[in-house]
Amino acid sequence: MTSKPHMVSFALAALTLSTAFSLHPDQQKVLLVSFDGFRWDYLYKFPTPHFHYVMRNGVHVKQVTNIFITKTYPNHYTLVTGLFAENHGIVANDMFDPILNKSFALDHMNIYDSDFWEGATPIWITNQRAGHASGTAMWPGGDVKIHKSFPTYYLAYNESVSFEDRVAKIIEWFTSKDPINLGLLYWEDPDDMGHHLGPDSPLMGPVISDIDKKLGYLIQMLKKAKLWTVVNLIITSDHGMTQCSEERVIELDKYLNRDHYTLIDQSPVAAILPREGKFNEVYEALADAHPNLTVYKQEEVPERWHYKRNDRIQPVIAVADEGWNILQNKSDDFLLGNHGYDNALAEMHPIFLAHGPAFRKNFTKEAMNSTDLYPLLCHLLNVTAMPHNGSFRNVQDLLNSATPKAIPYTQSTTLLLGSDIPGVYEQEESYPYFIGVSLGSIIVIVFFVIFIKHLIPSQVPALQDMQAEIAQPLLQA
Ligand SMILES: [Zn+2]
Secondary structure (H helix, E strand, O other), rough: OOOHHHHHHHHHHHHHHHHHOOOOOHHOOOEEEOOOOEEOOOOHHHOOOHHHHHHHHEEEEEEOOOOOOOOOOOEEEEEEEEHHHHHHHOOOOOEEEOOOOOEEEEEHHOOOOHHHOOOOOHHHHHHOOOOOOOOEEEEOOOOOOEOOOOEEEOOOOOOOHHHHHHHHHHHHHHHHOOOOOOEEEEOOOOHHHHHHHHOEEEEEEHHHHHHHHHHHHHHHHHEEEEEOOEEEEEEEOOOEEEEEEOOOOEHHHHHHHHHEEEEEEEEEEEEEEEEEEEEEEEHHHHOOOOOEEEEEEEEHOOOHHHOOOOOOOOOOOEEEEEOEEEEEOOOOOOOOOOOOOOOOOOHHEEEEEEEEOOOOOOOEEEEHHHHHHHHHHHHHHOOOOOOOOOOOOOHHHHHHOOOOOOHHHHHHHEEEOOOOOOOEEEEEEOHHHHHHHHHHHHHHHHHHHHHHHHOOOHHOHHHHHHHHHHHHHHHHH
């Protein structure tokens, strides 16, 4: 009789399958690192051995489409919420909210007003609500009280804190008595030097080499703390950088009277708030003013930018062509490198690489959207995603085959792209989850059929007899 070995093997198969669909706690650790302004092709333009070490032993996405406007705060909030700027509300580094009657200005560091951030819920809060601990080291918004919460651990923003000290904090939090499972680490370069030198400068070589050494240091410290093989490390950035020139400047003073408007955000996307009764005058003066400037009324901003449905987007939006800067006049600060332009431009695109137990090895993917990172993070952390504009399915192939391909959160929601109404969602289906459940069910059924057939055939009445027994009372009635 061969039934017993069959039973055992089927039982084992069913057990293996069911455990394969629950996440191992070791796979639920994530360290997200952003090197501000790291353009996608710096990896090929300059020697970057540590970045390439991560790529060989992990995954790499060649083209990451970030969000418009391609500025620091909007994109960092997208990375941790999966939302377009019009949905998460951090629409620029410099903003004015006419409903709150409040300003948000990066240069003045008055960014700590919770009201600006509460259009969304960043991943660290969702992670904490699920009972985990999070830590942010200088991540934009990571020291702001949002929905009444700070991260479990955080460093108050201070650009003079060294990279090494930031790494030390992250390692301390991952190995503390109440350890984090989510760490976020931010570094200001190569953005600062990219603005200063321009990305085409040969002096960018040493800047990128320094970043590569910093990544090497992080890897070394993770290995030393025995975290390298258990933490899912994701390295990305917010935007790229393009070369500018003093020859390519659009001076607003040539076309507009300063008394007729307030300039909320400057370059390369000028956010213009006309004074009362001056809208038509301002719009018409600027509409055809310069061949390298495209001017939109707020409601006419192209759909693909998802940049119109928010009170913080100003009535007139003037967008410069790549490499052009908008100034009020030439005496204003000028930058040799800039970003903020159309997110379809390759030079605005960031990097994306990852390494860890959940990721495939030596795998290159062609393209993703930066909004897709958020559902990926939720998957890795095993938390339920808030409504977002990304797609987990779009990045699922970055994960290795041993990694469960789906968890219950996939029953949750993805914001319909370009939906007029925040709150209207499409269901993100989970085929692998469905296939897994189906396979598990089939194995269980087959197991019972064989069990019944081989062990107790004599005790199972023939189907015809059963039907006859059921039918009898009816016949008697
Ligand atoms: Zn930036």
